[in-house]
Amino acid sequence: MSAYKTKGSVKERAELALNDDFLRKAVKFTTERLRIGKMNAAEQHGNWEEWRERGRQIRLHTIAHLDYYLNLFVENARANGVHVHFAPTGAEAVRIALAVAQSKAAKTVVKSKSMVTEELHLNHALQDIGVEAIETDLGEYIIQLAGETPSHIIIPAIHKNRYQIAELLSKEAGEALEADTTILAGFVRKKLREKFLEADIGMTGCNFAIAETGSMVLFENEGNARMVTTVPKTQITLMGMERIIPSWTDLEVMATLLPRSATGQKLTVYMSGITGPRRTEDADGPEEMHIIIVDNGRSNQLGDPEFQELLNCIRCGACLNACPVYRHIGGHAYGGTYSGPIGAVLTPALQKNVAEWDDIANASSLCGACYEACPVKIPLHDMLVYLRRRKVEAGHGKALETIGMRGFGTVAGQPGIMGAAVKLGQLGQRLVVRDGGIRLKVGPLKGWNKYRVAPTLAKRSFRQQWEALKRETANTGQTMDPVVKARMEAILKERAKGGGGRHG
Ligand code: SF4
Structure with a gap:
């Protein structure tokens, strides 16, 4: 069964994914490997939090002065002989790319992995004018053969196992290929070599565009981007307008953060810096080079206090690997080009249709794992809360949910009533607890308990546990961590006043 479906509601797509055992096993296996790899790489780095903060500061500074750095980049790129184009919309970016292809009477385009071209559905547009677009990143090549879209920012075919991949490649080869990764990769390598040459x-x-020299930098592990940027006579680069960083010194920080966060690698296998087309003394490289700088909704985020930090994203995918929701449903359930926590925020931020896209903000447990994983500290969990609020304020909330939340707000705002309600709940739940959990599938528990078991109320509330801990530390003469103590006291004070507090 395939869970590839981009239509319908988030719920319908998630349901499909949850019933796909292959998908769930494949996504869980790879995200876990990447997540652990990232954690080990961060630990081995030794100074991860400091570098994370450095990364965040570079991105905050660049985006705050985006007009300056964009102009500097364009000036330098043009001086290097690059044709630079601005595309305010996706349609304009596609028009420019097609015009370049037509001016060269192009028959085939080889592509290295690019989420922006996915966002623009550029392959279909090229096909429509008779140009064959061939993806050359192994994962992208696989999903292109499957007629699907990427389900992960950096591992596009994360939802497929090697047997499914062998089946796809066997069709292409016209013979049965063994489900052996060396054999499968060998077949693709041979096939793509011919495509690069023709x-x-x-x-x-573009991973990063360096303003001070007008260069663009690509990170990759397979060497295909090197072939794409050196063999064909014409090169087109499509970059989101936020890909800029000021200098090569800043790249050092990004080159430390990105591969570690993405795959747990200390360095990416190939890092290519390209500064203009081939010069007479160069051994290879394109004769003509175009860079299309794409806005397509990004400037809506500039100056928006809720969303501007989204422009800091370096597309590493670490938030997807850390997200407990993504790890169960994979990327297609999100319905847009970008998936996981970053997709759940970026897609509505790039679109204007609140009702349609704000729904995906519900595909989150708001645990904050995405923030913890993010190398540039984007507070995605706060943005998700904002999107939920925006949806309700726009009148797209459910009546029952609104009544329930109001009731909860009233009870939770009064510690006495809250305490009594918790005690009542602790007593009442005895009637429905089976094997340590609540398994009823009625009312609001119907959906929740379909794929998991609702936890029971703790025997002692947070408040009771906190008081006990204080007594215990006083009796044993130990001292409580002053930061933890201050934080806990602040939460209790806030709750006593009836406030919700800020998550995280
Ligand atoms: S939001 Fe952060 S963790 Fe997620 S892809 Fe962007 S940079 Fe990576």
């Missing part, structure tokens, strides 16, 4: 245009995305 391509008219090489097309790439």
